Amino acid sequence: MFENLQDRLGSILNGLTGRGALSEADVSAALREVRRALLEADVALEVVRSFTDRVREKAVGAEVLKSIKPGQMVVKIVHDELIEMLGSEGESIDLNAPAPVVIMMVGLQGSGKTTTTAKIANRMKTRDRKKVLMASLDTRRPAAQEQLRQLGVQTSVDTLPIIAGQSPTDIAARAVQAAKLGGHDIVILDTAGRTHIDEPLMAEMADIKKKSNPHEILLVADSLTGQDAVNLARNFDERVGITGLVLTRMDGDGRGGAALSMRAVTGKPIKLIGVGEKMGELEEFHPRRIADRILGMGDIVSLVEKAAENIDAEKAAAMAAKMAKGKFDLNDLADQIGQMQKMGGMGGIMGMMPGMSGMKDKMAAAGLDDKVFKRQLAIISSMTKAERSNPDLLKHSRKKRIAAGSGTDAADINKLLKMHRQMADMMKMMGGKGKGGMMKQMMGGLASKMGLGGMGGMGGMPDLSSLDPKQLEALQKQAEAAGLGKPGGMPGLGGGLPGLGGAKLPGLGGGFPGLPGLPKKK
Numbered sequence: 001m002f003e004n005l006q007d008r009l010g011s012i013l014n015g016l017t018g019r020g021a022l023s024e025a026d027v028s029a030a031l032r033e034v035r036r037a038l039l040e041a042d043v044a045l046e047v048v049r050s051f052t053d054r055v056r057e058k059a060v061g062a063e064v065l066k067s068i069k070p071g072q073m074v075v076k077i078v079h080d081e082l083i084e085m086l087g088s089e090g091e092s093i094d095l096n097a098p099a100p101v102v103i104m105m106v107g108l109q110g111s112g113k114t115t116t117t118a119k120i121a122n123r124m125k126t127r128d129r130k131k132v133l134m135a136s137l138d139t140r141r142p143a144a145q146e147q148l149r150q151l152g153v154q155t156s157v158d159t160l161p162i163i164a165g166q167s168p169t170d171i172a173a174r175a176v177q178a179a180k181l182g183g184h185d186i187v188i189l190d191t192a193g194r195t196h197i198d199e200p201l202m203a204e205m206a207d208i209k210k211k212s213n214p215h216e217i218l219l220v221a222d223s224l225t226g227q228d229a230v231n232l233a234r235n236f237d238e239r240v241g242i243t244g245l246v247l248t249r250m251d252g253d254g255r256g257g258a259a260l261s262m263r264a265v266t267g268k269p270i271k272l273i274g275v276g277e278k279m280g281e282l283e284e285f286h287p288r289r290i291a292d293r294i295l296g297m298g299d300i301v302s303l304v305e306k307a308a309e310n311i312d313a314e315k316a317a318a319m320a321a322k323m324a325k326g327k328f329d330l331n332d333l334a335d336q337i338g339q340m341q342k343m344g345g346m347g348g349i350m351g352m353m354p355g356m357s358g359m360k361d362k363m364a365a366a367g368l369d370d371k372v373f374k375r376q377l378a379i380i381s382s383m384t385k386a387e388r389s390n391p392d393l394l395k396h397s398r399k400k401r402i403a404a405g406s407g408t409d410a411a412d413i414n415k416l417l418k419m420h421r422q423m424a425d426m427m428k429m430m431g432g433k434g435k436g437g438m439m440k441q442m443m444g445g446l447a448s449k450m451g452l453g454g455m456g457g458m459g460g461m462p463d464l465s466s467l468d469p470k471q472l473e474a475l476q477k478q479a480e481a482a483g484l485g486k487p488g489g490m491p492g493l494g495g496g497l498p499g500l501g502g503a504k505l506p507g508l509g510g511g512f513p514g515l516p517g518l519p520k521k522k
Helices: 003-017 022-038 045-059 070-086 111-128 146-155 168-182 199-212 227-239 258-264 287-294 300-310 315-326 332-340 345-352 360-365 368-381 385-389 396-404 410-432 436-451 469-481
Strands: 102-107 132-136 186-188 216-222 244-248 271-273 283-284
Touching: 003 022, 003 070, 003 287, 003 436, 003 469, 022 045, 022 070, 022 360, 045 070, 045 258, 070 258, 070 287, 102 111, 102 199, 111 146, 111 244, 111 271, 111 283, 132 146, 168 186, 168 199, 186 199, 186 396, 199 227, 227 258, 244 258, 244 345, 258 271, 271 396, 315 332, 332 368, 332 385, 368 396, 396 410
Parallel strands: 102 186, 102 216, 132 186, 216 244, 244 271
Antiparallel strands: 271 283
């Protein structure tokens, strides 16, 4: 979503950090470029104006121009103001009210209200262990109520039985009553939308609000609609009064201006973002993490959380034990690729790693993208059990059969086998004897640089998967203080994270997939 803005701001701010001293003119020229980048990203003009004014006020002060690294100081100010613009603290849905807590979903037609309603219900059922009732108040759109019922069946969440001919306000009153009788903790009301804002819609929303007395009114907006989403949020807030925003299609290729503007214009927090079509693809909105990602500083905390959700701990532990003995067959390689895909593919992972956002283009140019991994999985799937366990069996006739079965050719199979050999050799080195193995030494050195020497886990690194989000945030700050969160990458590791070339992220029980086959520097 923010890739274009990330590239533009990255190049502008890199230009500043490379300079020894900054004059007022340098700062003004850079801010002019920042302003242009934000306007191109479709951020509202009033928001851009106040943003650049605040940055200029702080950046032209004597302490910046005379500081040891003025360029980095300006980057820090831009980063802080970006967090301020997005809302300094992430806010989740407030459930602090007597049960059943009523949540009312509002928005225009086609913004993804019904799907988002089911996603939120699914999230509250699985994560918060709440009993949820969903009710569709959309009597205009054909089969809207049936759509919510089907999503309820899919997610195993209760839905209000459909009674034909009832008005939206009557359905709202019935839903609240049914939730009280059924012992539900939460009722989510999925209201009707229109293709544009009109008076009957607003009157209907006001009536439903009066009848159901919702604790939260969430506006669902499509982040691809740009500036229009900002006007929509303003209108709904003035007429109905919203308590928060949910942005859908954040995985799209929009320019991200709506997300940056809506919080600043309405003063209402963005509570959740939809990052895909599946029921689990809904995330909390963390302003600091989004700002880090926009400025190419990575987002290790989200990466670790994603890993904790998607990586099977038992499988990971078994694989770690295997790797420690230097064993690594094609089944293990397939598992690693599968886990990587679950976490958003190579692009998603690289975008969250500090200083690695710029690598995505280089890797795409080298032909290393997620399609390569799909092909590799197809090749491994076309092998027999014996061939996967013992790749040495693969002679010419077998390769011919596998190529035919996977729609590839012998060259692709040879590339895969070469990559597997390199990774297997790497695993032997990682788990090798002598001073506890190379990986342990590397991680021990990294831990001492971060000031984490006394922490448990692998070679002095903390077990990231067992930390709660607050501890992870603290760890991220420690890492930034040690220079790990800056676009330069990790100290002493040539600007890259360990894990490229088959290693794994520390503390994830050995389950973090390596990124094999990276082109070597010439």
